[in-house]
Amino acid sequence: MNRYQQPHWQEEMKLKVDFNNMMKGFAGPVEGFSKEDIDALAVKISEAHQNMKEKRAAGEMDWRKLPFEQADVIKDILETAQELRTWCENFVVLGIGGSALGPLAVQTALNHLHYNELATEKRGGPRLYVLDNVDPERVAALFDVIDPKKTVFNVISKSGSTSETMAQFMIVYQLLRDKLGNTYAKNMIATTDAEKGNLIKIAQEEGYKTFIIPQGVGGRFSELCPVGLLPAAVCGIDITELLAGAAYMDQLCEEADVYRNPAYIRSTLQYLAMERGKNVSVMMPYTDALKYFADWYAQLWAESLGKRKSLTGEEVFVGQTPVKALGTTDQHSQVQLYVEGPFDKVVTFLGVSRYRQEVAIPKVFNHIPGISFLGGHSLGDLITAEQMATEYALMKAHRLNMTIILPEINAFTIGQLIQLLEIETAFTGELLNINAFDQPGVEEGKNATYALLGRPGYEAKKQELEGRPEKKKEFII
Numbered sequence: 001m002n003r004y005q006q007p008h009w010q011e012e013m014k015l016k017v018d019f020n021n022m023m024k025g026f027a028g029p030v031e032g033f034s035k036e037d038i039d040a041l042a043v044k045i046s047e048a049h050q051n052m053k054e055k056r057a058a059g060e061m062d063w064r065k066l067p068f069e070q071a072d073v074i075k076d077i078l079e080t081a082q083e084l085r086t087w088c089e090n091f092v093v094l095g096i097g098g099s100a101l102g103p104l105a106v107q108t109a110l111n112h113l114h115y116n117e118l119a120t121e122k123r124g125g126p127r128l129y130v131l132d133n134v135d136p137e138r139v140a141a142l143f144d145v146i147d148p149k150k151t152v153f154n155v156i157s158k159s160g161s162t163s164e165t166m167a168q169f170m171i172v173y174q175l176l177r178d179k180l181g182n183t184y185a186k187n188m189i190a191t192t193d194a195e196k197g198n199l200i201k202i203a204q205e206e207g208y209k210t211f212i213i214p215q216g217v218g219g220r221f222s223e224l225c226p227v228g229l230l231p232a233a234v235c236g237i238d239i240t241e242l243l244a245g246a247a248y249m250d251q252l253c254e255e256a257d258v259y260r261n262p263a264y265i266r267s268t269l270q271y272l273a274m275e276r277g278k279n280v281s282v283m284m285p286y287t288d289a290l291k292y293f294a295d296w297y298a299q300l301w302a303e304s305l306g307k308r309k310s311l312t313g314e315e316v317f318v319g320q321t322p323v324k325a326l327g328t329t330d331q332h333s334q335v336q337l338y339v340e341g342p343f344d345k346v347v348t349f350l351g352v353s354r355y356r357q358e359v360a361i362p363k364v365f366n367h368i369p370g371i372s373f374l375g376g377h378s379l380g381d382l383i384t385a386e387q388m389a390t391e392y393a394l395m396k397a398h399r400l401n402m403t404i405i406l407p408e409i410n411a412f413t414i415g416q417l418i419q420l421l422e423i424e425t426a427f428t429g430e431l432l433n434i435n436a437f438d439q440p441g442v443e444e445g446k447n448a449t450y451a452l453l454g455r456p457g458y459e460a461k462k463q464e465l466e467g468r469p470e471k472k473k474e475f476i477i
């Protein structure tokens with residue numbers, strides 16, 4: 001029996017949403033929304049719920065099945081991870097966007113925060129590197145610090161054709177062949193679509209271990225399939241707990257009543273905020289462990305909701321610009337803007353009730369009142385007080401904000417958070433009447449890259465790129 005079936009564990013580890021001033025009457029002054037505002041959307045909400053059901057039945061949202069229906073895949077992942085942990089010192093993800101941000105977010109949340117700096121015997125597993133760019137300096141620098149023979153490269157691409165990932169793959173392929181000869185395939189794992197793209201074909205021809213990204217699971221919704229589960233398992237994260245947390249949240253989000261469904265209520269409030277011109281959604285965790293969750297959320301929210309056309313073809317130009325912030329760090333950088341700048345933001349804080357480790361501030365310098373008040377508290381007290389103070393400052397300035405509270409950071413709560421934000425994003429897409437699962441704006445850029453690099457068959461596209469220089473610009477200054 002896994003833990004999501006245990007009621008005490010569920011309740012104790014359940015994520016909570018504090019609406020701060022998003023809802024009138026809950027707390028604080030006036031800016032938030034009333035029950036009447038929400039109830040006025042009752043028809044829309046019930047249609048959106050119905051549409052979600054239909055899409056799920058049609059297999060368009062199979063990421064919701066991931067916490068429940070992958071027993072064979074999980075077995076394969078766990079066995080592979082166990083074998084790799086006996087010899088692999090570095091596990092390198094080659095991927096970008098949805099094929100990189102989830103592994104990075106989960107790793108940072110659930111493994112040691114200075115993980116990659118620890119000696120192997122203390123870590124009890126390989127270092128994880130997520131190479132999500134084609135910056136030549138960064139790629140070259142990786143090869144300075146890893147021994148390719150003791151490294152496994154996990155090339156991840158849903159489409160199997162993303163230029164950045166394929167370029168990285170080609171570089172690693174050559175490197176491994178040069179260093180390891182014909183045995184190189186054991187250092188390569190491919191995670192991709194069962195049919196689409198070049199990667200699956202190469203993987204099969206070259207004999208790589210392969211994991212499949214299921215149909216109906218788009219890149220930015222793929223953390224809980226082998227995309228995220230394999231790197232997590234290899235690095236010692238309890239993926240069963242991660243999935244149990246997601247399953248638990250998924251069940252809570254089956255609820256049709258908006259007031260009882262955590263994803264629907266957050267979606268509805270965001271939708272109302274967008275209607276009032278709140279075009280920016282800030283995600284601000286008060287823990288370094290969730291720093292990269294803000295990056296993962298940024299892609300999820302931006303690509304899913306930033307759309308020109310509605311489902312019925314009208315030009316709507318909707319979406320909310322996601323902003324990544326970190327508490328307390330960005331209190332000293334961005335919060336001035338949030339409190340006094342334009343009234344165009346909704347801030348979501350990610351708070352933690354119990355930090356996994358505490359550090360006491362010693363009672364020293366008692367004769368200096370300006371700092372002696374800190375002595376005797378813990379850093380956990382300080383960061384929590386600063387989070388509450390920022391919520392208060394925003395409320396006082398009538399700025400919309402809400403808080404998702406994790407009882408503590410563990411695989412079960414992280415699984416919940418992933419599922420909550422994915423369902424919230426999909427449901428917001430329904431409220432906005434747009435397709436939350438495509439990204440036509442990005443495809444255009446991908447095609448333009450092919451054209452600029454002269455990929456055969458894209459000459460026609462190249463012609464379309466009016467005004468784009470075909471050669472590197474001569475910079476004048």
Ligand SMILES: O=P(O)(O)OC[C@H]1O[C@H](O)[C@H](O)[C@@H](O)[C@@H]1O
Nearest residue numbers: 097098099157158159162219442
């Ligand atoms: O996983 P891949 O097919 O390589 O795609 C990687 C990324 O490519 C594009 O930028 C898409 O807009 C993203 O949604 C996707 O996550």
